[in-house]
Amino acid sequence: MELNIVSREIIKPSSQTLHLKPYNLCLFDQLIPDTFVSVILFYPVHDPTVIDHSEAITQLKKSLSKALILYYPLSGRTKHNLYVDDFCSGVIFLEARVKCKMYEFFQRKNESQNQLVPFQPFCREKTGDVPPIAFQVNVFSCGGIALGISLCHKNADAATLSHFLKTWAAFSTGSPEKIIKPDLSSPAILFPPQTNDFLNKSTSLMDRLWFSEGDYVTKKYVFRAKSIETLKERAKSKRVPTPSRNEAISCLIWKHAMAASWAASGSPKPSVAGQAVNMRPRMKSVHGDNSLDNALGNFFWWALAAFDPDDYNVESSSDVELSELVVQMKGATSDFFNGDFISEVMTGNKEGLTEIMNQLEYMCSIELAEPDFIMFTSWKGYYNEVDFGFGKPFSVGTIGKVGPAFRNLVILVDADDQWGKGSVETFITLQRKEMALLESDDTFRFYL
Missing domain, CATH: 3.30.559.10 (Chloramphenicol acetyltransferase-like domain)
Structure with missing residues (x-):
């Protein structure tokens, strides 16, 4: 399958987060190895006349920046398996063109899914300067879109990612009632990070x-x-x-x-x-x-x-x-x-x-x-x-x-x-x- 990355950007929160204190990991976060899990959301084309998704992708970037204000630990960098800081570092946002139709992609071997995400899933990683989350918007030749997400499991699980994506979608569609505000204080208070x-x-x-x-x-x-x-x-x-x-x-x-x-x-x-x-x-x-x-x-x-x-x-x-x-x-x-x-x-x-x-x-x-x-x-x-x-x-x-x-x-x-x-x-x-x-x-x- 031919796939070309046509753009690579760093998306940062739309308001400054320099004043925020480091976000402490909880004990459960510390116990999980540095490794990325993949989620890919496939959206088929609804209007065959719309092949150019540049407007929609611009909207995705703007709304992502807004969602990162609420979920700012996902925009930072993990330090010493203790905390997350540097929240203005931002997240990776890739845009790719896939030279096949979506229905053809589903007929391919399962390994092809790795091409739709920024990082290979479930490898031992040294995250360091790598963001906790990264995105890749893949546009198929038929106009269908696959949003590939690579999430560092040390920073979040499936439930957290679900809440984040629904919040991002709420900003994208102008639906404030669907925004899910994260609880950022309870985890590290209930289960403080350990150093022993x-x-x-x-x-x-x-x-x-x-x-x-x-x-x-x-x-x-x-x-x-x-x-x-x-x-x-x-x-x-x-x-x-x-x-x-x-x-x-x-x-x-x-x-x-x-x-x-x-x-x-x-x-x-x-x-x-x-x-x-x-x-x-x-x-x-x-x-x-x-x-x-x-x-x-x-x-x-x-x-x-x-x-x-x-x-x-x-x-x-x-x-x-x-x-x-x-x-x-x-x-x-x-x-x-x-x-x-x-x-x-x-x-x-x-x-x-x-x-x-x-x-x-x-x-x-x-x-x-x-x-x-x-x-x-x-x-x-x-x-x-x-x-x-x-x-x-x-x-x-x-x-x-x-x-x-x-x-x-x-x-x-x-x-x-x-x-x-x-x-x-x-x-x-x-x-x-x-x-x-x-x-x-x-x-x-x-x-x-």
Whole structure:
């Protein structure tokens, strides 16, 4: 695919931010490695006579500058894994021309998505002078637009990016009632940044949990509504009589990724599935609000479900029951919300820090068993409503190809417009050998 960068600019907040004090990272921010995640919003052409989008792109730049006033930490530079400063440094804004039509792009291999974002996703990075967020507006020959976003995960998670993009869109369309003002003070007050040995040990652990050397590939698979209903029926049990859509899909992928790993290694081994859980709705801000919904930064944690074949006398992957994996995953998320972790973390400060330390020690103990790890995250409702004035996204893309070191990851994205109401796209990252085994797995492909 031929793609040409036709302009490169630095967009800064539209009013000076020199007087602002440095923005402190919270502990959750500090724990996450420096790495970029990609989000791509595809907007098809609505008027075939409009090919020149220069006016719309100018408006995007102006409104981005306004949005950065509210979300000014995204316009700064991260220092020493402690704080963000230099808010006038601005963000990267690229404009590209793609010499193919959007529908032709969707027929290409998934790796092509990396060309639509400023930075390659999920590589080990030394962010230094690199902005926490960067944008690339890609204009296809048919007039369609793909907005590619590279977000440094150390500075924000999917919920924060969703709020920022909706705010940017609100400025772009002149819809002030849709602006989402971020909570910039609660994160570092509830979970102050650390500078002790605990942080050094914990960041090393998190780096190992996020990255492992290997030849990773990412493939996109679509689950349509009818197949999902069949899958949910198969996944139910007395203990979980009504599994959710995400539980059924995630556990099917977990089961067959586990089978691929066992086939590749030649023997069964323990497997751990981590579900990213947004903690904001269960926590209170320092302002007395009901929740931390608008908190900037990273407010998610991993609910970990484990499957040890020795505990179930399992010798073959065909003996692993989908319904049992659903029970394990459901139990992990239930324990997350109803156990000590969320109740203690909600208090913040010393008690919250102690519980986070306990969780990290638990992760260390799991790591010693050398299990397979596979992590799941759902972007339900985050990006499908972002409208800059040319409609809602037809599709939401993400990873093309990760770097040479990463971990198994699955991203679930709503795909109602592209594949029918209730459909889900999954972006699965596995080792190349294991991905080949997954692709040839007829039982897995039955649900696609």
